[in-house]
Amino acid sequence: MATTVPDRSSDDTRDDNFVATSHRGLTYPFGDRAPELGDLIPVAPGIGWGRLPLRGSLGHVNVYALDDGAGGDAVTLVDSGMNLGRCKKHWKAIFDGPLAGREVLRVIGTHMHPDHVGLAGWLCERFDCRLWMTRGEWLTIRMLAADARDETPAEMIAFWQGAGWTDEQIETAAAKGWGRIAQIITPLPLGYRRIGDGETIAIGSRTWQVIVGSGHSPEHACLYDPAEGVLLAGDQVLPRISSNVSLGVTEPESDPLGEWLASIEKLRALPPDILVCPGHGSPFHGLHKRLDALRDEHRKRLDMLEAHLSEPRRAVDCFGRMFRRTIGEDVIGLATGETLAHLRRLEVEGRAIRTVRDGVWWYAAA
DSSP states (O other), rough: HHHHHHSSHHHHHOTTTTTTETTTHHHETTTTHHHOOTTOOOEEEEEEEEEEEESSTHHHHHHHEEESSSSGGGGEEOOOSSHHHHHHHHHHHHHHHHTTEEEEEEOOOOOSSHHTTHHHHHHHHTTOOOOEEEEHHHHHHHHHOOOOOOOOOHHHHHHHHHTTHHHHHHHHHHHTTGGGGSSSOOOSOOOOOOEEOOOOOETTTTEEEEEEESSSSTEEEEEEETTTEEEEETSSSSSSOOOOOOOOOTTTTTHHHHHHHHHHHTTTTTTTTTEEEEEEEEEEHHHHHHHHHHHHHHHHHHHHHHHHHHHHGGGGGGGHHHHOOOOOOOTHHHHHHHHHHHHHHHTTTTSSEEEEEEEEEEEEEO
C-alpha cells in the first residue's frame, strides 16, 4: 500500500490556524464534509465522491463514480478500496443507495497499491466488467500477488542488511512472511484493458486525458478533464500528506525520487485552479501550490541528507534527518525505502557516493 510516510514534514500536519476551507494555500470547497457510509458526494456534475475505511493512521481511501452510458443509467468506478469486510460493506451501501439500479461498465485502477485495487477483482466479477489500468501497474500487482513463498527471499534479507538493519529487525520482518499482498486483494481478472499516457477516454459526456506519473508506483494514471477542469489524481497529488516514494528490492538501481520530481513538473503544466480529487484527503484547489510544496520538501531533505553525509552513513543512520518521529517496527520498511530513494537521488545527482562493506551500504557526500 505504502501511501503515507512517517511524519517528517510541516506540510503534513494540521496547524492551529486551520479552517475548514483553506490550509497552506489550498482551498477545500467541501470544507470538513466527507462521505459517510453509502454516500456519494457530488464534486462536479456527474462525478460522485465516496470514501472507504482503511486500517491504520491513513484511515480511508477515496473512490469516484463517473456517470457513463446513455441516460445516466451506468457508471465507471475509479479505484476500489482494500479487500476488507468494511470496504465491501460501504460498496454494498452505495449500490443499494445512490448507485441502485445502475450498471458498472468498467473499473479504472489509478495504481497497483492494494488500497486502490484490492477490490477491483470483486467489482469486475460482480458487474461482469473490465478492469482498466496502465501496463506497469497491472504487471506489477500481478507479479506481487503471485510471488508468495514460505520463506523471505535471500535478496530481501540482503537488502535489509545493506540498509543497516539489525539481526533482530531482520528476523522480525522475515517472520511476517512473504507475498502477503495476495491476502489483501481479491483475485484480479486474467485480462485487462491497457491505458497509456496521453490517451483520451470518453466517459459519459466527459473526455478524460490519461496523465501517467511515476515514483510512488510504476505508471500511476491520473485522469484529467480539461473542459471542466477536474483532475482525478489518485496518490500522485495528495493535499495533506506526502505519498511514499521508496527504493525497493525489485528495482534497487532505479531512481524513484527522480521520477517523482519529474512527474511533479509534468503536472505543473496543468492549470493551477483546477479541482483536484485525490486518493486520500478532500478535493481541493491549489494544484501548483501543492506541487511546489511537495517538490520543495523533497529538495530540502536532499540538502539535509547531503550535509549529514559529511562522514559515511548507512540508511538507518539517516532516519533522524529524514523523519520527525522514532522509527519503530511498524514503519521501518517505509522509512527505509524512502531514505534509500533520497540517497539514490543524491547518487544520481553526483552528490553522494555509495560503497559496500561486508554487505552494508555506506553513503558519503561526494
